[in-house]
Amino acid sequence: MAEQSPGFYRYKVGSLVVTTVLDGSSARANPTQGFVLNADSAAVRSAILDAGLSPASLDNPYNVTVVQTGRQTILFDAGTGGQLNPAVNRIPANMAAAGLDPAQVDIVAITHFHPDHISGLTSAANAALFPKAEIVVPAAEWAWWTTEGNVPRTPEAQRGVFANTRRRFGPYAGRLRMLADGAEVAPGIRLVAAHGHTPGHSAYHVTDGNQALYVMGDCSSRPELFLRYADWYSVVDVDGPMASASRKRLFGRAADERARVVGFHFPFPANGYVARDGGGFRFVPTEWSSAV
């Protein structure tokens, strides 16, 4: 069988070297049924067709992002660890192809605790996969998923996140750092609250000189749906209206700042720019450049 080229893409934000690394892609069957909660299936179907995608099955890609500051290597989200879907297990090979070593990662900054973002912190046997990394998490996200009293206030389909939170962060006890909105991960890199997708979901604003990147996590999953139709929210958003409000605020800032954005579930290489378009946004994918 023919092999695909390694899935990593490199760009610069000021003097920072940024690499987006593909974990793989799964398929959502029948995305017009029950996925978008506040639009009827005909509207979702035409959005998918307008984008040239298939209403029978929609890819759900997974991408993590690495920032090398010269002093530190910072990974944003840990991916699936190959433990959720056998087709989504490319981070080790793609990081290696990019010359990135998990053992050299200094900080793993997490956007939220859904399993596709934190399961890659540990192996199937639950050993730490980033042996020297400090783990940075949004304080609000940590507070939600470590408070037993929140279980009945959480959608039933997401209650497994409580146990997976204990499991995946367990091996990192003593090297976890909780960040409030606006707090610094490292010089020039700050957490930006974007609650709604989960109660403490947050993005990261990465700046150097006059350039900026927003690591958007799941502010929007597929841009053809939730960026284009920014009012829409999905079955995996814990608080849909709040997720939509956060998305408009964050992508609005990115558009105004002409900042680059990278989305965890955007189609690889998952980064580019956004422009306001009616009530939503247009995603302008990055272009290949030999100059990094």
Ligand SMILES: [Zn+2]
């Ligand atoms: Zn996700």
